[in-house]
Amino acid sequence: MKKHITLLFLCLLIISCQKDSPVTNNQYLQNVSFAxxxxxxxxxxxxxxxxxxxxxxxxxxxxxxxIIVMKVGENDYRxxxxxxxxEYPTDCTKLSISGLSAKCLCDNSEYNLFTGxxxxxxxxxxxxxxxxxxIIRVYN
Numbered sequence: 001m002k003k004h005i006t007l008l009f010l011c012l013l014i015i016s017c018q019k020d021s022p023v024t025n026n027q028y029l030q031n032v033s034f035a036x037x038x039x040x041x042x043x044x045x046x047x048x049x050x051x052x053x054x055x056x057x058x059x060x061x062x063x064x065x066x067i068i069v070m071k072v073g074e075n076d077y078r079x080x081x082x083x084x085x086x087e088y089p090t091d092c093t094k095l096s097i098s099g100l101s102a103k104c105l106c107d108n109s110e111y112n113l114f115t116g117x118x119x120x121x122x123x124x125x126x127x128x129x130x131x132x133x134x135i136i137r138v139y140n
Contacts, residue, residue: 035139036062079138081125
C-alpha cells in the first residue's frame with residue numbers, strides 16, 4: 001500500500017511540475033521559440049484592453065506566421081498561432097480574423113478564438129501569455 005501511495009505522489013509531482021502549458025504537438029506547425037511583448041497602451045494594441053477584440057500581429061519573430069491575441073476576461077488573454085493548424089505553412093495558410101473566429105484563407109475553415117477549436121484534427125496552436133500591467137508577453 002505504501003508503494004502505491006509513493007508512486008501516486010511521484011506521478012502527481014511530475015504532472016504538476018510541467019511547464020505552464022499550452023504546447024500542442026502538431027505535425028504541420030513546428031514549435032518555434034519566441035517572445036513578443038505587446039504594450040496595450042500603444043494605439044495599435046489599444047483594443048487588447050477590452051474583451052473580445054482580437055488583434056493580429058504579423059511582426060517578424062512573432063510565431064510562425066504571426067500571432068492572434070485576444071482578451072477574454074479580467075487578466076485573461078489567449079494567444080494563438082496565425083497559421084492554419086491543419087496544413088503546412090504557406091501564404092495561403094495565414095489566418096485572418098473574422099469576428100471572434102480565425103479563418104483559414106485556403107479552405108475557409110474557422111476556429112473559435114476563445115477555445116481554439118475548429119472541429120478538425122488540430123485546433124489552433126496556443127501560446128503562453130504573461131501579463132505585467134499594460135505589457136502582455138506572448139511566448140513559446
